[in-house]
Amino acid sequence: MAPTLAAEVSRLHEAAWRDPAQWTSALDRAERLLRAHLEAEPDCIDALTSLGAVLSDAGRHSEALTELRRAERLGSADANTYHNLAVAMMNTSERGKARDYFKQAALLQAGAGTLQAYFDPHGH
Template sequence: MAEEVSHLHQVAWGDQTRWGVALGRAEQLLREHLQAEPSCVDALTSLGAVLSDTGRHHEALVALRRAEALGSTDANTYHNLAVALMNTDERGKARGYFERAALLRPGESTLQAYFDPHGH
């Protein structure tokens, strides 16, 4: 599942005409996986990235805060949390999450949400 989700994420960023379909399918695969394994930190982290990349930052926060509560040690969890926070009324909390992400290693099977620091 993680490989297919990663591929779909790459397709979306590589071909804007396939953006909605590719990320929609990635979200579907992640949600199906979470139905079977609701405490899968990797799936929650990647779902947070997909939701942030589609502008659904409040939904992303729900998934990512769950991954955090489950004890994630994945840099992508905290990077994605920071990205989602930057795009909500909680942006003041983002810096701490970016700093925490910098101290950790990214998971091999998780996605990182897009963030342009010059855009904020």
């Protein structure tokens, strides 16, 4: 994923968290940018990982799992892929598998151009 796209998606993600009035519009815009990129590069692990974070943060955890599992199948070595999978699992019927994915994430480095889904361990 081009650094300029990663930076814009990150800016939108941060704007959503910084200003609740921008929550929906910023996450929607980030999703549109990532999906447009994935139309051109369907196997872009960075875009799939970031899309998973955006979808999870929007409460669309089942959709996030679909995108993140694709990144995993493509061989992602990005900590954010596995962290985001764990977050999505914690919020679906796959909660029991999440611990293993959090452990996997802890063994890896996060990609410079990927997003991490929000997770509050005290909220679960």
